[in-house]
Structures are given as C-alpha cells and as structure tokens.
Amino acid sequence: xxxxxxxxxxxxxxxxxxxxxxxxxxxxxxxxxxxxxxxxxxxxxxxxxxxxxxxxxxxxxxxxxxxxxxxxxxxxxxxxxxxxxxxxxxxxxxxxxxxx
Amino acid sequence: xxxxxxxxxxxxxxxxxxxxxxxxxxxxxxxxxxxxxxxxxxxxxxxxxxxxxxxxxxxxxxxxxxxxxxxxxxxxxxxxxxxxxxxxxxxxxxxxxxxxxxxxxxxxxxxxxxxxxxxxxxxxxxxxxxxxxxxxxxxxxxxxxxxxxxxxxxxxxxxxxxxxxxxxxxxxxxxxxxxxxxxxxxxxxxxxxxxxxxxxxxxxxxxxxxxxxxxxxxxxxxxxxxxxxxxxxxxxxxxxxxxxxxxxxxxxxxxxxxxxxxxxxxxxxxxxxxxxxxxxxxxxxxxxxxxxxxxxxxxxxxxxxxxxxxxxxxxxxxxxxxxxxxxxxxxxxxxxxxxxxxxxxxxxxxxxxxxxxxxxxxxxxxxxxxxxxxxxxxxxxxxxxxxxxxxxxxxxxxxxxxxxxxxxxxxxxxxxxxxxxxxxxxxxxxxxxxxxxxxxxxxxxxxxxxxxxxxxxxxxxxxxxxxxxxxxxxxxxxxxxxxxxxxxxxxxxxxxxxxxxxxxxxxxxxxxxxxxxxxxxxxxxxxxxxxxxxxxxxxxxxxxxxxxxxxxxxxxxxxxxxxxxxxxxxxxxxxxxxxxxxxxxxxxxxxxxxxxxxxxxxxxxxxxxxxxxxxxxxxxxxxxxxxxx
Numbered sequence: 078x079x080x081x082x083x084x085x086x087x088x089x090x091x092x093x094x095x096x097x098x099x100x101x102x103x104x105x106x107x108x109x110x111x112x113x114x115x116x117x118x119x120x121x122x123x124x125x126x127x128x129x130x131x132x133x134x135x136x137x138x139x140x141x142x143x144x145x146x147x148x149x150x151x152x153x154x155x156x157x158x159x160x161x162x163x164x165x166x167x168x169x170x171x172x173x174x175x176x177x
Numbered sequence: 178x179x180x181x182x183x184x185x186x187x188x189x190x191x192x193x194x195x196x197x198x199x200x201x202x203x204x205x206x207x208x209x210x211x212x213x214x215x216x217x218x219x220x221x222x223x224x225x226x227x228x229x230x231x232x233x234x235x236x237x238x239x240x241x242x243x244x245x246x247x248x249x250x251x252x253x254x255x256x257x258x259x260x261x262x263x264x265x266x267x268x269x270x271x272x273x274x275x276x277x278x279x280x281x282x283x284x285x286x287x288x289x290x291x292x293x294x295x296x297x298x299x300x301x302x303x304x305x306x307x308x309x310x311x312x313x314x315x316x317x318x319x320x321x322x323x324x325x326x327x328x329x330x331x332x333x334x335x336x337x338x339x340x341x342x343x344x345x346x347x348x349x350x351x352x353x354x355x356x357x358x359x360x361x362x363x364x365x366x367x368x369x370x371x372x373x374x375x376x377x378x379x380x381x382x383x384x385x386x387x388x389x390x391x392x393x394x395x396x397x398x399x400x401x402x403x404x405x406x407x408x409x410x411x412x413x414x415x416x417x418x419x420x421x422x423x424x425x426x427x428x429x430x431x432x433x434x435x436x437x438x439x440x441x442x443x444x445x446x447x448x449x450x451x452x453x454x455x456x457x458x459x460x461x462x463x464x465x466x467x468x469x470x471x472x473x474x475x476x477x478x479x480x481x482x483x484x485x486x487x488x489x490x491x492x493x494x495x496x497x498x499x500x501x502x503x504x505x506x507x508x509x510x511x512x513x514x515x516x517x518x519x520x521x522x523x524x525x526x527x528x529x530x531x532x533x534x535x536x537x538x539x540x541x542x543x544x545x546x547x548x549x550x551x552x553x554x555x556x557x558x559x560x561x562x563x564x565x566x567x568x569x570x571x572x573x574x575x576x577x578x579x580x581x582x583x584x585x586x587x588x589x590x591x592x593x594x595x596x597x598x599x600x601x602x603x604x605x606x607x608x609x610x611x612x613x614x615x616x617x618x619x620x621x622x623x624x625x626x627x628x629x630x631x632x633x634x635x636x637x638x639x640x641x642x643x644x645x646x647x648x649x650x651x652x653x654x655x656x657x658x659x660x661x662x663x664x665x666x667x668x669x670x671x672x673x674x675x676x677x678x679x680x681x682x683x684x685x686x687x688x689x690x691x692x693x694x695x696x697x698x699x700x701x702x703x704x705x706x707x708x709x710x711x712x713x714x715x716x717x718x719x720x721x722x723x724x725x726x727x728x729x730x731x732x733x734x735x736x737x738x739x740x741x742x743x744x745x746x747x748x749x750x751x752x753x754x755x756x757x758x759x760x761x762x763x764x765x766x767x768x769x770x771x772x773x774x775x776x777x778x779x780x781x782x783x784x785x786x787x788x789x790x791x792x793x794x795x796x797x798x799x800x801x802x803x804x805x806x
Contacts, residue, residue, distance in 0.1 A: 106782075172781070
C-alpha cells in the first residue's frame with residue numbers, strides 16, 4: 078500500500094511545485110504551496126500507518142503542519158491583499174523590487 | 178678619582194630633559210622655554226668642564242661603562258659611554274657653544290612665536306650631539322649621528338613657511354643620507370670582519386693598531402673610505418658639500434651651533450675617533466688628505482664671490498673643515514682636532530656676529546650693507562677678532578691651529594702645503610672683503626632702513642664677547658714650541674711641530690690676504706665698483722665662483738634629472754603594468770558581477786527554481802555515487 082500513497086504524494090508535490098514556480102497569479106502560487114504541504118502531510122500519515130516502525134507521531138505531526146499551514150495561508154493572503162492595494166496587481170512578475 | 182667621568186652619562190640627559198619639558202609645555206611658555214633650554218645647557222656645560230678639568234690631571238685613565246642592550250645567541254650588543262681626552266674636549270666645545278647659542282637666541286629669536294619649539298629642537302640637538310660624542314661603540318654612535326641629522330633637518334626647516342627653507346632642509350637631509358649610507362656600510366663591514374663582531378671604539382683601536390693580519394689591507398681601506406664617506410656627508414666635504422651653504426636658510430644661531438661649531442665637526446670627530454682604521458691604510462689617508470685640501474681651496478674660492486653674508490661664512494666653514502680633514506689625512510690627529518677646537522669658537526663667533534648684523538640690518542646681502550661699524554661697535558669689534566682669527570693672524574687662535582696644519586703639511590707633502598697656503602690666502606681675502614663691505618664705508622641702504630640698525634641687546638653681545646675672548650686665547654694651548662695639546666690629546670704620541678718656514682709663510686699669506694682685500698675692496702671705493710673692476714678683469718672666473726662652479730647645476734643635470742628619469746620609468750611601470758594588472762582584476766570581477774546580476778531578476782520564482790534545480794543535482798549526485806559504489 079505504501080508505494081501508492083507515496084506516488085500520489087509525489088505527484089501532488091510536483092503539481093504544487095510546478096504551480097509555485099510557474100504560475101503568474103499570486104493566489105494560485107499560494108494554493109500550490111498548500112498543495113505541496115498537503116503532499117507532505119500525506120507522506121507523514123502514510124509512513125505512520127505503513128512505515129517500518131508505525132507510530133502515532135506522524136499523524137500528530139501532520140496536524141501540526143495543517144495548523145501551521147493555516148496560519149501561513151492567513152499571513153500569505155494578508156500580504157497579498159496589502160500588495161494588491163499597493164501595486165494594483167497580483168501578477169508575481171510585477172513584484173521584482175528585490176532586484177534593486 | 179674620576180668621579181665626574183663616572184657620572185658623565187648625566188651630561189646628555191640634561192638637554193634631553195629640557196627637550197622633554199619644553200615639548201610637554203607647548204608653545205605658550207615663551208620665557209620658560211628660554212630659561213629651561215639655557216639652564217639645561219648650562220648644567221651640561223658645567224659638568225663637561227668638570228670632566229675636562231679632571232682629565233687635565235697627569236696620566237688620566239680612560240673611563241667607560243655601559244650595559245648589555247641586546248643579546249642574540251652568544252653575541253651581546255652593549256650600549257655605553259666612554260670618557261677620553263678627545264671626548265671630554267668635544268663635550269666642552271659642544272656644551273659651551275650650545276650654551277652661548279642658547280643665551281644668544283633669547284635675543285635673536287625673541288619675536289618668533291615658535292621660540293619654545295626652537296629651544297626644544299636646540300636641546301634635542303645638544304642631547305644627540307653629546308650622545309654621539311660619548312658613545313663607546315659605532316652602533317650607538319650611528320644612532321646619535323642620525324638623530325643629529327634629524328635635528329639639523331628640523332632646524333634648517335624651522336621657518337617651514339619659506340619654500341627655500343623647506344628645500345634646503347630636504348637637500349641637507351638627502352645629501353647627508355648618501356654619506357650616512359656609507360657609514361652604515363662601514364659599520365656592517367666592521368661587524369662582519371671584527372673579531373667577535375665587536376663595534377666598540379676601544380676594540381677597533383686595539384685591532385687596527387697592531388695589525389696582525391686579522392683584517393686584510395683591502396678591506397681596511399674599504400672600511401676607512403666608507404667611514405670617510407659618512408664624514409664627507411656630515412662635514413660638507415667635496416663633493417657632498419652642497420647642502421651646507423643652503424642650510425643657511427635656518428635661523429642664524431643654528432648656523433652657528435650646527436653648521437659651524439658642532440654638527441659638521443661630527444664628521445671630523447668620526448674620523449678622529451676611528452683614526453686607527455685610517456692609519457692602517459695608506460690609501461685612505463691619502464684620500465682624506467687630498468679631499469680635504471681640495472675642499473679647502475675649492476670652497477675658499479667660492480666664498481670670495483658670494484654676496485650673502487651667511488653663505489660666505491658657510492663656504493668658509495666648508496673650507497676650514499677641509500683643513501681639518503687635511504690635517505687628519507696627513508696623520509696629525511692633534512692638528513685636526515686643534516683646528517676643530519679653535520674653529521668652533523671663532524666660527525660660532527662670526528656666525529653670531531653675522532646674526533647680530535642681520536638682526537639689525539634686516540638683510541643678508543653684503544652689497545646692501547656698509548658703515549655698520551660705527552653703529553654696532555661691539556658686533557664690529559668681535560667680528561673683526563673672529564675674522565682675524567680665521568685669517569690666521571697671530572697671535573689669535575686660528576693662527577696657531579692653522580700653523581700646526583701647515584707645519585705638518587710642509588713635512589709631509591709640499592703640494593698639499595702649497596694648496597693649504599693658497600686656501601689660507603683666499604680665507605684672509607674673503608674675510609677682509611666681508612668686513613669691509615659690512616662694517617666700513619658708507620651705508621648703502623635707504624635712510625629709513627639703516628636708521629633702525631643699532632647695536633643688539635646685551636643678551637646677544639655678551640656671548641659674542643665671551644666667544645671673542647676664547648677666539649683670542651684658545652690657541653695658546655698648542656704653539657710651535659709647546660706641544661702640550663697634542664701631547665695631551667694623543668697620550669704622549671704628539672710632539673710640537675715647530676717650523677720657521679711654516680710660520681713665516683702662514684703669517685705672510687695671512688697678512689698679504691688682508692692687505693690685498695683691503696686694496697681691492699677697502700678705502701673709499703664703493704663695493705659695487707670694486708666688484709665691477711674685478712669682474713671686468715676676469716669675468717669668467719668671478720662668474721664661475723659666484724655660481725659655485727656650477728656644482729649644483731651639474732648635480733641637477735646628472736643626479737636629479739637622472740633619478741627623475743628612472744623615477745618616471747618606474748612610475749610608468751607602476752601605473753601601467755602593476756596598476757594595469759590590478760585594474761584587470763577589478764574589471765574581471767566587475768564583469769563576473771554583471772553576469773551574476775542577470776540572474777538576479779527579483780523574481781522569487783526564478784530563485785526557487787534555481788534552488789530546486791540545485792536540489793535535483795545534489796540528489797542525482799548522491800544517487801549516482803550510491804550506484805557506482
């Protein structure tokens with residue numbers, strides 16, 4: 078059973094990675110990040126159930142991850158709103174202030 | 178017994194203490210500067226005098242003491258002091274002239290706002306000169322030698338706002354450095370070849386005195402000549418004499434102290450101190466004698482045509498130092514040191530009197546002076562005594578010392594005797610010229626300027642009177658029929674050089690010189706007219722002497738231009754090759770930076786992509802290694 082979970086998680090992670098690296102809309106980038114986090118969660122749960130040494134730690138850890146992800150999403154969206162107010166766009170290509 | 182010799186080390190420390198106090202006080206304590214400087218030098222003088230008096234007892238024993246300074250392996254460098262007849266005599270000369278100059282400067286430098294700094298420098302100079310005199314080995318001698326050079330630099334450039342003073346200070350420093358390099362090489366050679374690397378004067382004396390083949394003759398000659406190069410630089414001998422006349426840009430008391438009586442005598446003193454090395458090498462002695470004789474006549478002829486009061490005296494100093502070298506080169510230690518002794522007094526006197534004149538007349542050009550004798554009686558009389566002593570008119574001190582040198586020259590080498598006589602004639606001639614132009618005749622300045630010319634204050638005239646008395650009396654320690662001085666100085670080796678021919682010749686050229694000078698420049702003829710007639714008769718010669726034989730120009734053309742040329746080449750190399758390489762490195766870094774700048778486009782996504790690619794590479798590498806192993 079473990080390989081199917083891991084494969085699913087890897088596929089999800091890659092989709093998320095692609096979205097985070099390639100999408101121009103900042104909201105989609107944020108969503109992709111969530112996707113990657115959830116892929117990791119899937120891994121954690123899968124290992125906690127079917128791993129070599131099954132334990133509850135993985136599931137508890139994934140709950141922590143979900144909590145942190147929720148907080149991160151809140152902060153990320155808040156930053157996005159502030160950015161939109163300041164720049165009038167959510168296109169990530171417009172945010173190149175770090176160049177200077 | 179020898180109580181004062183034991184505490185001789187205190188002597189240099191007194192001026193050093195005044196220097197430190199004056200430096201700590203700063204500029205505001207004007208009168209304090211005068212008092213502290215004078216008291217320091219007076220204390221040193223009194224102690225030196227006590228040391229000298231102690232040495233005058235029959236059979237004095239040389240006293241030396243010191244401590245280990247540096248120990249490297251089994252070689253120990255000591256630093257210490259040594260009291261001999263020669264050093265005790267030098268101590269008295271330096272401190273006496275130093276003290277009188279201190280007193281004199283209280284009047285001369287009164288208006289200068291940096292008078293405290295001046296006294297500080299003078300004290301530092303006195304300290305270094307006394308340290309030099311007392312040193313018991315060549316290395317500490319060299320340290321003080323350099324310190325003396327630094328003080329000379331500081332004092333020549335004392336009025337550093339004047340470009341001429343700055344240039345003269347630099348020139349003096351650079352020219353004497355050439356000689357210093359020679360002395361340093363000599364010390365290195367001595368260190369290398371001396372048994373146990375000893376550098377003490379006593380050791381040098383014992384090694385070279387009985388040459389047991391420890392050091393070959395060639396090396397001895399080389400060492401002697403290198404030491405002499407140092408002496409040439411410091412004592413302004415040809416061809417390194419060029420700095421001394423320029424050094425007259427400094428304050429006049431300094432000209433008297435450093436560039437007439439003490440520092441320039443350091444070169445003569447050096448040769449006298451290491452005399453055994455010279456005596457071991459015939460060639461070196463010959464060189465010293467011929468360079469000295471040539472300098473004596475060469476500088477005397479230049480002095481004939483100079484118009485700057487102090488420059489005439491400066492060339493006269495160069496010429497008299499040549500005399501001393503001549504005496505040393507002919508093997509007469511007593512003759513050289515005796516002339517140094519008398520010369521210190523009458524030349525300091527002449528310079529201080531000249532300073533008094535300059536102080537009153539506000540000019541240094543003798544063509545603008547005249548008739549000052551009636552206004553400045555003390556200065557005129559003392560100057561006359563100094564001039565007569567320098568000209569070698571009996572019974573003044575200069576006569577006796579010059580006569581001794583001439584007598585030695587007559588015994589040793591007729592050619593050098595003739596040259597020395599000619600130089601003596603020129604000396605009498607230019608001193609007469611100087612005296613006539615400055616003190617006699619009618620004032621040539623505008624009325625309002627001469628009106629201010631009056632006798633200098635007592636603080637300036639009293640040193641003149643003291644020095645004049647010494648210039649009269651100092652010669653009697655050694656006369657043709659009484660060789661006491663030479664006997665005392667060389668521990669019984671010297672004898673009186675009585676020679677009727679030398680006395681007659683010496684008196685004759687002295688008197689002839691004065692008379693000829695009187696005939697040319699004296700009477701009621703104007704100086705300009707006399708100079709014109711002389712220039713009319715021999716225009717080329719006068720011009721040649723006036724331009725100092727174009728030595729400065731020749732040095733400018735050969736050394737200064739040559740060095741500048743090399744400097745330009747080196748600078749070009751530095752600018753284009755070395756600098757080019759540096760610039761290339763900078764440009765390469767810049768280009769690399771520009772390339773990296775392309776990558777930095779501000780897009781977080783690009784950065785993340787780079788990070789992901791990096792991780793992929795790492796992962797692939799790890800996997801690859803696993804698979805290979």
